[in-house]
Amino acid sequence: MFKILITGAKGQLGSEIKQIKDNFPSFHFIFTDIEELDITKFSDINLFYKKHKFDFIVNCAAYTNVDKAETDFGNAYKINAEAVKNLSEISRDYKIPLIHISTDYVFDGESNIPYTENDKVNPQSVYGKTKLKGEEFAKEAYNHIIIRTSWLYSSFGNNFLKTMIKFGKERENINVVADQIGSPTFAGDLALTVIQIIKKISVKEVRNISGIYHYSNEGSCSWFEFAKEIMKESKINCKVNPIPAQDYPTPAKRPKFSLLDKTKIKKTFGVAVPFWKDSLKACIKQSAKL
Numbered sequence: 001m002f003k004i005l006i007t008g009a010k011g012q013l014g015s016e017i018k019q020i021k022d023n024f025p026s027f028h029f030i031f032t033d034i035e036e037l038d039i040t041k042f043s044d045i046n047l048f049y050k051k052h053k054f055d056f057i058v059n060c061a062a063y064t065n066v067d068k069a070e071t072d073f074g075n076a077y078k079i080n081a082e083a084v085k086n087l088s089e090i091s092r093d094y095k096i097p098l099i100h101i102s103t104d105y106v107f108d109g110e111s112n113i114p115y116t117e118n119d120k121v122n123p124q125s126v127y128g129k130t131k132l133k134g135e136e137f138a139k140e141a142y143n144h145i146i147i148r149t150s151w152l153y154s155s156f157g158n159n160f161l162k163t164m165i166k167f168g169k170e171r172e173n174i175n176v177v178a179d180q181i182g183s184p185t186f187a188g189d190l191a192l193t194v195i196q197i198i199k200k201i202s203v204k205e206v207r208n209i210s211g212i213y214h215y216s217n218e219g220s221c222s223w224f225e226f227a228k229e230i231m232k233e234s235k236i237n238c239k240v241n242p243i244p245a246q247d248y249p250t251p252a253k254r255p256k257f258s259l260l261d262k263t264k265i266k267k268t269f270g271v272a273v274p275f276w277k278d279s280l281k282a283c284i285k286q287s288a289k290l
Contacts, residue, residue, distance in 0.1 A: 001028045002202050005054040007087070008061030009033045013101060015156035016191035017058070019286075024195055027202075030054055033061075039083040045090050056198055058099045059087055059138075062131070066105070067251040069127040080130035084137040091141035097201060097209075099194060100138040103131045104150035104182065104216075109255025116261045117148075117212040125252040135212070145197065146212045147190070147265070150258050151226070154187035155287040160223070161280075164230045168238035178224035178242030182258040183216040186279035188286065190215055193271045200269055209268065214260035217276035229277060233284050 008014050009031035021029045030052055038044050039061055062080055063069060069076040084100060091098040105128035106121040123129045138144045153161040167174050193215055201209060221229070224242040231238050245254065262273050274282075 003028045003054040004056045006031045007039050007059050012154035012157040012187040014060040016187040040078050042086040066127045070251040076130045081133035084134040088137050088141040095142045097143035098141040099145045102135050102146050102148045104258035106132045109257050114259040114261040144210050148214050149185050150182050150216045151184040164227050168231050168236035173239035175241045175243045176224040176227040177245045178222045179244050183220050184276045185216040186283050197269050213265040216260045217279045218273050219276045220259050
């Protein structure tokens with residue numbers, strides 16, 4: 001039985017992996033969050049490995065409060081960088097592959113074409129800088145797959161989808177930024193992609209896999225367009241008004257443009273990438289059942 005350690009199991013991605021785990025009976029998932037395993041402490045991970053002898057690490061843990069990170073560098077660095085360093089050392093010591101989840105915030109957002117894995121990084125926020133440091137540590141693992149994603153949402157946790165639904169039910173109209181472009185990512189799609197990648201590696205279908213990969217849903221939109229689609233699919237009668245980012249100042253600077261080029265992950269692992277509107281429908285449908 002192939003054992004997979006999932007860190008940050010209570011977050012959006014970890015929760016979505018938990019939702020589909022029964023579809024993969026050949027894998028034994030070990031779901032952990034801070035209560036079960038503190039990945040900021042190397043000795044704790046080392047003891048945990050000796051007890052459970054897992055074959056793969058998927059690091060879903062992250063400090064994701066982008067604005068709070070601007071004044072909380074210590075904790076953001078501890079979780080987004082130091083913890084990854086610890087996991088990389090475990091990966092090296094015991095020859096265990098590591099999948100680490102990163103972000104579009106490592107880019108400055110000044111491009112006008114989708115970012116490839118080889119494009120220059122230039123994070124503009126504390127969150128982006130600590131996540132980039134995490135990437136650097138992840139590269140020191142025995143085998144590493146770094147997946148950069150964007151605009152992650154899910155039926156679980158706190159995210160843009162759930163905020164918009166809440167506001168939509170409470171208000172007659174809302175203002176949403178219309179001049180930041182990206183692609184929403186349903187965490188359920190990313191969860192399936194992560195498991196498909198592990199499946200291919202476990203049966204040695206792919207080799208020399210270490211590297212950075214981009215994954216988000218297909219298509220592009222602004223936050224305004226995303227919000228409008230959420231209201232439409234949720235059948236909420238709330239008017240969404242477009243506003244420029246300058247009218248909605250935030251402590252952390254957001255990328256103006258963060259579309260990710262998915263060519264590499266599709267070519268290497270043969271994963272299908274659904275269109276963002278289709279995935280939004282699927283997520284809303286799933287949420288209604290929970």
